[in-house]
Amino acid sequence: MHQSTASTSLRDAVCRLVPLIPAGYVCTYGQIAAYADSPKAARQVGMVLAGLPEATLIPWQRVINAQGAISPRSKPGAAEMQRILLEEEGISFRSDGTIDLRKHLWHPESIPQ
DNA sequence: ATTCTGACTTGGG
DNA sequence: CCCCAAGCCAGAA
Numbered sequence: 001m002h003q004s005t006a007s008t009s010l011r012d013a014v015c016r017l018v019p020l021i022p023a024g025y026v027c028t029y030g031q032i033a034a035y036a037d038s039p040k041a042a043r044q045v046g047m048v049l050a051g052l053p054e055a056t057l058i059p060w061q062r063v064i065n066a067q068g069a070i071s072p073r074s075k076p077g078a079a080e081m082q083r084i085l086l087e088e089e090g091i092s093f094r095s096d097g098t099i100d101l102r103k104h105l106w107h108p109e110s111i112p113q
Numbered sequence: 114a115t116t117c118t119g120a121c122t123t124g125g126g
Numbered sequence: 127c128c129c130c131a132a133g134c135c136a137g138a139a
Binding site for chain 2: 028029030033040041042043044045046047049050060063064065066067070071072073074075078079082
């Protein structure tokens with residue numbers, strides 16, 4: 001298909017894909033970018049999430065970096081909040097603050113259109 | 114147009 | 127496993 005609508009697609013894709021991540025699982029920025037058909041847009045995914053309103057229903061906390069860690073934020077307390085939300089969903093953290101991706105990484109079998 | 118910055122990722126050492 | 131350089135890309139100044 002043509003690229004004429006590509007400018008807004010990433011944001012829309014993030015809002016469509018992130019809610020598919022089940023509680024108890026996490027996904028990386030790179031994965032979301034790839035599923036959004038923009039494999040090199042991991043940073044952009046982070047930007048979209050950063051722009052979500054605080055009252056959003058989108059489970060932004062389920063997106064972490066490829067190292068299995070919560071990405072550092074400029075906003076104070078944001079990273080701590082993310083960890084708390086994930087722990088409430090059953091995610092466990094190693095002493096170094098990382099998550100065992102072999103156990104918690106989401107492996108979608110198919111992405112709904 | 115240019116530079117800087119950031120919720121990224123990967124490859125090398 | 128840690129650290130760093132590059133590559134990456136959009137938004138702001």
